[in-house]
Amino acid sequence: MKNLLSMEHLTNEEILHILDRAQAFEHGEQPQVARSYNVANLFFEPSTRTKTSFEMAERRVGCTVIPFDAGFSSALKGETMYDTVKTLEMIGMDVVVIRAKEDEYYNELLEGIECAVINAGDGAGQHPSQSLLDLYTIRKEFGTFENLNITIVGDITHSRVAKSNATALTRLGANVRFLCPEEWAGDFEAAHSWDEVLEDSDVIMLLRIQHERHAVSKNFSKDSYHDEFGLTPAREKQMKREAIIMHPAPVNRGVEIADELVECERSRIFQQVQNGVYARMAILETILKGRK
Secondary structure (H helix, E strand, C coil), X not given: CCCECCHHHCCHHHHHHHHHHHHHHHCCCCCCCCCCCEEEEEECCCCCHHHHHHHHHHHHCCCEEECCCHHHCHHHHCCCHHHHHHHHHHHCCXXXXXXXXXCCHHHHHCCCCCCEEEEEEECCCCCHHHHHHHHHXXXXXXXXXXXXXXXXXXXXXXXXXXXXXXXXXXXXXXXXXXECCHHHCCCCCCECCHHHCCCCCCXXXXXXXXXXXXXXXXXXXXXXXXXXXXECHHHHCCCCCCCEEECCCCCCECCCECHHHCCCCCECHHHHHHHHHHHHHHHHHHHHHCCC
C-alpha cells in the first residue's frame, strides 16, 4: 500500500490487516519499521483529534515529524497542492498527511509525486483513517461486522465519515442505515424517524452538523434538531442492551447528543480517540514497510 486516499481503494484484506496491527499495538507490540522516516502534516482545515493523533502515531513508529503551518505556507500565495507536496518531497519528506477542503484533492498528486500521501480528510469526500479507527472500535466491541446494524445519524450528505464508513462496513458484512432530515440524505436512502432504526441498532454513530459545508443555512435550531434527531436520554433507554454510541467528534453537546450521554456507559466516543492512535500507527507502518 503506497498511499491511503479512500476506503474505496482498500481491499477487505488490507482493512483487516490494519485492524490486526492496531490491536497488536494496543497490546504493546512495537512497530516493524526499518528506519526513521520524515513526515509532514499539511492541515488546511482545522483539526484537533486527527492532527494530534497522527503526530503521536508518527512519533511512536519512529518518524521525524517536520512542522508545517498551513496558515503561513505558500498555499496562501496561490501555490498548487502539487507544487507544495513536490517541494516537501524534494526537501526530504517520505510521507505527507493532508487535510484539505477540496473533494479528491489528491487526484493531482497521483502523477509525479513519489512520497506517500495519506488523506486526513478531503472536503465532503473521504476520511479513511477515521473510518479505520471506527472499524477497530466496532470490532473490539463485537468481534465481527457480520449482520451488525450500524445506524449513522446526522448530516450525511456533507460527511466524509459517513461515506467512508458506509463503504467499508457494507463490504465487511454490516447493515448500514442512515437517519437524517430529508434534505441531508444526499444520494443515500435514509430514515427520517428514530422509530425506524432505534431499537435494533447495534451501533448508533452520530455526526456533527457541518455548517461550514452548507451553501445555505438549514432551518434547524439547536433545540429543534436535538428534539427531532438528537440522541436524548429517553432514546438511549430504548437502545439494545449491548448497543454502543459513537461519534467522530467534535461533539456539539445538546445538539446531536445529550450532554449526559457523551461519557455514559454505552459511549465509546473518547475510546475512539485513543483507538485512533493505534489505527494510525498501523496505517503508517503498513505504508512505510512498503517503501524502498
